[in-house]
Amino acid sequence: MITHPFTYQAPTTIEEAVRALGGAGEAKVIAGGHSLLPLMKLGLAQPEMLVDLRRIASLGEIRTEADGTIAIGALATHRVITHDQTVRAKLTALAEAAGEVGDLQVRARGTIGGSLAHADPAADEPAPTIAFDATIRAVGPKGQRDIRARDYFKGTFETALAANEILVEIRFPAQPARTGSAYAKFAHPASRFAVTGVAAVVTIKSDGSVERAALGVTGAAAAAYRATEAERALTGTKGDAKAIAAAAAKAADGITALSDLVASSEYRKHLVTVYARRAIERAIERARA
Amino acid sequence: MTASTTPTYIGARVARKEDPRLITGEGTFTDDVTLPGMAYLTLVRSPHAHARIRRIDTTAAKKEPGVVAVFTGKDLEATGMLPVFITVPSMSGSKHMPIATDKARYAGDAVAAVVADSREAAKRAADLIAVDYEPLPIVVDAMKALEPGAPIVHEELGSNLVFTYPVKGGDIDKAFKDAEVKISQRIVNQRLIPNAIEPRAVTAKFEAGELTLWSTTQIPHFVQLIAALNLGLGQNKVRVIAPEVGGGFGSKLQVYAEELLVGFLAKTLGRPVKWTEERREGYLATIHGRDHVSDVELAAKRDGTILGLRVRTVANVGAYLQAFAPGIPTILHVFIVPGAYRIPAFDYEMRGAYTNTTPVDAYRGAGRPEAAYLIERMVDRLADEIRMDPAEVRRKNFIAADAFPFNTISGITYDSGNYEPALDRALAMADYKGFEKRRAEAKTRGNYRGIGISSYVEICGLAPSKVNAALGVGWGGYESARIRVHATGSVQVFTGTSPHGQGHETSWAQIAADALGISPNDIEVRHGDTFESPGMGVGTFGSRSLAVGGVAVHKAAEKVREKVVQIGAHLLEASPADVVVAGGKVFVKGVPEKAKNFGDISMAAYLANNLPEGMEPGLEATVYYDPPNFTFPFGTHIAEVEIDGETGTVQIVKYSACDDCGRQINPMIVEGQLHGGITQGIGQALYEGAVYDSDGQLLSGSMMEYHVPTAEDVPPFDLDSTETLTNTNPLGVKGIGEAGTIGSTPAAVNAVIDALSPLGIKHLDMPLTPEKLWRAIRASGEGRR
Amino acid sequence: MPHAVAVTVNGTSYPREIEPTLLLVEYLRETLGLTGTHVGCDTSQCGACTVLVDGRATKACTMLAVQADGAEVITIEGLAKNGDMHPIQRAFAKEHALQCGFCTPGLMITAVDFLERNPSPSDAEIRHAIKGNLCRCTGYHNIVNAIRSASAEMRQSAGARPKVAAEVKR
Known part of the structure; x- marks a missing residue:
């Protein structure tokens, strides 16, 4: 039940949607609705206007550009991302993270754009988004701009998006050869959000050593973060069990970990190190395959 | 069972009559x-x-x-x-x-x-x-509520003490004096939120x-x-x-505001x-269940013989007494604490306490899961202490098969039982003998594997009305049934039970069908409408429906059958003793070709112009059946778990159970009741728990926080059964609605503790969540990381 | 301000004037009287309200009715075709996969979506697929059996093609 009244429109172009957002009163963008509507039902969000993107067909596409960039439209559902052959092959950690979101129904309707715009600290897709160094493309009254994923997540439910901007696309740069990635998650048993989710992206050299490592961590802190200490520790190593364990042990360094009924901050930090190791192991395995 | 006919439908996996409307969206729930x-x-x-x-x-x-x-x-x-x-x-x-x-x-x-x-x-x-x-000022904890100076929930009562309920038997002082082994353990049975999916x-x-x-x-x-x-x-x-009604599990066993x-x-x-109700509202305003803190002492000999049990428990009843709340921690709990064992001395004092929390009443099992958990944990603690196989400790203390009816030390009489075959069967199903190999194999992967046994006994068939009165239950424990055969031969069964998933429409039809010699398809069972019922019905709770309500149906059907025989004998010009009622026909033994149809008999009953001398027209019967005793089903459940050594996450890798609920009317429904019950019991062991802060705020206040088990949280279940009939009723039936919940919680917890026992861990309180296990493993100094 | 919408439910188009605040499940239950779709929670957890929206299993409590304008919705009332039960319905009855029946419509709808995309699932995949549907009665054991049994029947009849590609274009 939603008791707070609002007006609703479903424009057919991005420009129209941006104009609608700039109108009077507090307006919110709605896509799959799986972040916003639960809040509205609890009375925690009371927008005066909803701008629905569902009629803007171009926002649902996943395409590969000439330079290998994979551009995922904001309206792509978690399920479409999970099953997309390109995403599975090139952005495995993203496909896995999308496949771990909520449950079947949430994945069937919830969108990546909605998830990133909402910026729940326990959402899954922020982890691979930052690990792959993706770019968030937003359109506002002044036109389009690209925001680096690492600059995009500002805090709990806080992003670099302005109130009158619409997230239209997430752009994943082409990954070098011999890159493997994986997402490992400890799910909250009731809400199914991530208590800890780690996306690892690892590129290896021809001799098998680690050329580059990126770790995106969600669920553990106020916002998704890159575990830079762990990345540094892994880079240049042989990528063997010992090196992986040593690097993973640093994945929660310096964070202020969240705490709830399922996991205290101490346990959460421990989980980050365990799931970092599991994600790195699988990522390296794939990079070598 | 009376010798009316050979069972045709009793014991058969008859498809449920309820299902067609429920799978097409045609069922009407209250909010509809x-x-x-x-x-x-x-x-x-x-x-x-x-x-x-x-x-x-x-x-x-x-x-x-x-x-x-x-x-x-x-x-x-x-x-x-x-x-x-x-x-x-x-x-x-x-x-x-x-x-x-x-x-x-x-x-x-x-x-x-x-x-x-x-x-x-x-x-x-x-x-x-x-x-x-x-x-x-607020008091949440029941123990604290009974301390001097605690905030008083009801000032006019002077204190938060609801009752003190002592039950004693044997010489407890002697038991502890003679003891070679004494074990003290605080056992917490945490508060649960029922979560019937229909608000x-x-x-x-x-x-x-x-x-x-x-x-x-x-x-x-x-x-x-x-x-x-x-x-x-x-x-x-x-x-x-x-x-x-979309599930109840005790949460709809009230007269609510x-x-x-x-x-x-x-x-x-x-x-x-x-x-x-909105779901989050329900978390606050629909009753909760369990919430006991017990201090338990067990006296035993080194050879595993239990000598005595002393228990002091405080039950948190919440802010008000609800309809059945005083009976759950007392009548349905204390008496069954000795479980499947011959215990010579028993001393239990149960106290109830008001607190500033949601009222607590019946949740599936209601008092009996708390009892089974208490005794089954203590038996495992004893086994651990004396380094004896937990299965053998159980076997050693079981009430012998030839000891029934058995008067327990707590003062009740078990109708029938044969505990060892169920234990043996469950051990075989679980490959108990091969377990240590699996434990060792798991260790090579850094995981801890354990196996846990629970041999429970529970109380069903509530209740003889006179016993009710003696125990303070302010109403009779009978159940009613009316069977109406219409002139055309179509049959309606009206029952006082009120099913909400238990399939009474099917099981009651099977019972009536066997008595009347017709098909369950020709019998309609109606329930849940006080203007259609036989008059007064008591309802569906406490695994009572079959052993009381089902028996009432059987007895009503027998009465109708008797009249069918009389009319048949009259029309066939035979002696009633020679009349057979079967297959929709009524005929003289040995002469099936000269049969009357069942409908001919019912028509004759209403035409009423050719009936035996003095017989009333019509064909219906009403029965109020008051049971002479409770029934006591039993069984053994075995869980095998593996704990992730790094995270403390538990996975139940195998679950085996052998239950005995007496005669089964519909084994398909019996198994379904067990599946659901076991899952709720596993929920308590591993996942569920209401959490309040010190301000009395329910932190686990929605399905976002409270972990109702999903399909991924439970294993498939391997079930078998033994059949030990009860003499309490003519059908030999006991009840199965809560057995799964009662049996599974201790099995799962015992398995987890068994897995961690090599680390020196003796006991942990439920729910056994990953963080709790991780901390215990780490504290033992054995955690890998 | 009311919006004019037309949602096709179980093959019939229903033009209605509705408030934007109306949830799809409220539209189905209260506006159209299709009460086979149930509401079991208020936090999008239980899945009792699951319906198919353009072929996708959707929690109807987490979608505005105005968002379904022009969509094709299938509810439990529309699962049977011309009086012939859907294989999932037959399987649920055969395997005793329901007790109180409250969560059942949502579970069957989720299973239909799932089986159309994964015609030969493992038991683990089935359990994962129904994680968003809570059942307190059955312990899921027989539900898993029913979905497996329905998958076998559905494989035999044609038409079990993955629909994911179609979703991308929407």
Whole structure:
């Protein structure tokens, strides 16, 4: 039940949607609705206007550009991302993270754009988004701009998006050869959000050593973060069990970990190190395959 | 079983008669009932766990468009108090009004009511009601509630002590003097939230002096009775309908405030009223279950012989006594604590305590899971202490098969039992002998593997009315059944039971079919409508329906059958002793070709012009069956778990159980009851638990926080059964609704503790969540990381 | 302000004027009287309200009715075709996969969506697929059996093609 009244429109172009957002009163963008509507039902969000993107067909596409960039439209559902052959092959950690979101129904309707715009600290897709160094493309009254994923997540439910901007696309740069990635998650048993989710992206050299490592961590802190200490520790190593364990042990360094009924901050930090190791192991395995 | 016919349908996996409507969306649940001109009730609930209500300002709410009326507690005192059906000795009963008038005693206590033309308007208006609260000191913990100086929940009672309930047998001092082994253990049985997937709802209309009330209830007749008494209506003018009810598990075994309020408001406002619970509201305002803290001492010999058991328990009843609350930790708990064992000395003192929390009442198993968990954990603690196989400790102390009927040390009489075959079968199913190899293999992967046994006994078939009276239960324990055979031969069974998933329409039809020699397809079972019932029904709870209500159906069917035989004998000009009723026919033994159809007999009963001398026309029978004793099903459950050594996450890798519920009417339904029960019990062991903070706020306040098991949280179940009939009733049936819940919790916990016992871990409190296990592993110094 | 919408439910188009605040499940249950779709929670957890929206299993409590304008919705009432039960319905009855029946419509709808995309699932995949549907009665054991049994029947009849590609274009 939603008791707070609002007006609703479903424009057919991005420009129209941006104009609608700039109108009077507090307006919110709605896509799959799986972040916003639960809040509205609890009375925690009371927008005066909803701008629905569902009629803007171009926002649902996943395409590969000439330079290998994979551009995922904001309206792509978690399920479409999970099953997309390109995403599975090139952005495995993203496909896995999308496949771990909520449950079947949430994945069937919830969108990546909605998830990133909402910026729940326990959402899954922020982890691979930052690990792959993706770019968030937003359109506002002044036109389009690209925001680096690492600059995009500002805090709990806080992003670099302005109130009158619409997230239209997430752009994943082409990954070098011999890159493997994986997402490992400890799910909250009731809400199914991530208590800890780690996306690892690892590129290896021809001799098998680690050329580059990126770790995106969600669920553990106020916002998704890159575990830079762990990345540094892994880079240049042989990528063997010992090196992986040593690097993973640093994945929660310096964070202020969240705490709830399922996991205290101490346990959460421990989980980050365990799931970092599991994600790195699988990522390296794939990079070598 | 009486020798009327050879069972044809009893024992068969007959497809459920309920299913066609439920799988097509045609079933009608309470919230599906919409009436013209209907108004909607919303309750304003206290955010404070304990607060005096100074003033309530409803001015703004009354002005909200669509609002019909706004009420505070004082305006609604005419609904009367909520009932408590059980009075145990020394009980200090609480005054419980549907809407609090003086103070709120738990977060969720209703303080005002709004009726409006729509749910939305009612909710908006409810948000506009300003309540001036004076916050009072809060007590959440039951042990603390009994300490001197604790905040008092009901000042007029002087203390928070609800009752002290002692049960003793044998010489407990001697037992501990003779003991070679003494084990002390605090055992916590945490608070659970029932979570029937259908939220509660009530709809009512008042027309021509008659109140019709649809409710999500397990006990429509009690709702009818209390509504009539409290609202000043004749019982003949109150019709309560429990339509499809979406699970109960004890949470709908109440006469709730909302039932009385909706009934009262429909009558007062002259238009239909509906109330539907929101899930988060239900977490506060629908009863919780369990919540015991027990200090247990066990005396034993080194050879595993149990000598005595001493228990001191405090049960948290919450802020008010609910309908059956006084009986759950006492009658349904204390007496069955000795379980499957011959225990020479027993000393139990149960105390109840009021706290500023949601009231606690029956949740699946209701007192018996707490008992089984207590004794089964202690048996495992003993086995660990004396380094004996837990299966052998059980075997050593089992009540012998030839000892039944067995008078327990707690003072009750077990009807029948044969515990070893069920244990042996379960051990074989679980490959218990091969377990240590699997433990060793798991260790190579850094994981801990354990196996846990639970051999439970439980109480079903509530209850002989005289025993009820002796125990303080303020109503009889019978059940009613009426069987009506129409002239054309179609048959209706009316039952006083009120199923909400148990499949009575099918099982009762099977029972009647065997007695009447017809097919269950030709029998319609009707329930859950007090104007259609035989008169008074007690309802569906405590695994009583089959052993009492099913037997009532059987007895009614036997009566009808007897009349069929008499009429048949008359028409066939034979002796009744030679008449066979089978396959839809009535014939003389050995002469099936000269049979009368069942419908010919029923037609004759109504034509009434050719009946045996002195026989009344018509073909129907009503039975009120009062059982002579309880029944005591039993079984052994075995869980095998593997714990992730790094994270503490538990996975149940195999689950085996052998249960004995006496004769099974429909094994398919029996297994289904076990599957669901086991899952709820595993939920308690590993996942579920209501968590309050010290301010009495329910932190696990929604399905976002409270872990109701999903399909990925439980394994497939490997089930088998033994059959030990009871002599308590002619069908030999015992009951199976709660056995799974009772058996599974200790099995799962024992398995986890067994897995961790190489680390020196003796006991951990439920739920055994990953962090709890991780901490225990780490504290033992064995954690890998 | 009311919006004019037309949602096709179980093959019939229903033009209605509705408020934007109306949830799809409220539209189905209260506006159209299709009460086979149930509401079991208020936090999008239990899945009792699951319906198919353009072929996708959707929690109807987490979608506005105005968002379904022009969509094709299938509810439990529309699962049987011309009186012939859907294989999932037959399987649920055969395997005793329901007790109180409250969560059942949502579970069957989720299973239909799932089986159309994964015609030969493992038991683990089935359990994962129904994680968003809570059942308190059955312990899921027989539900898993029913979905497996229905998958076998559905494989035999044609038409079990993955629909994911079609979703991308929407």
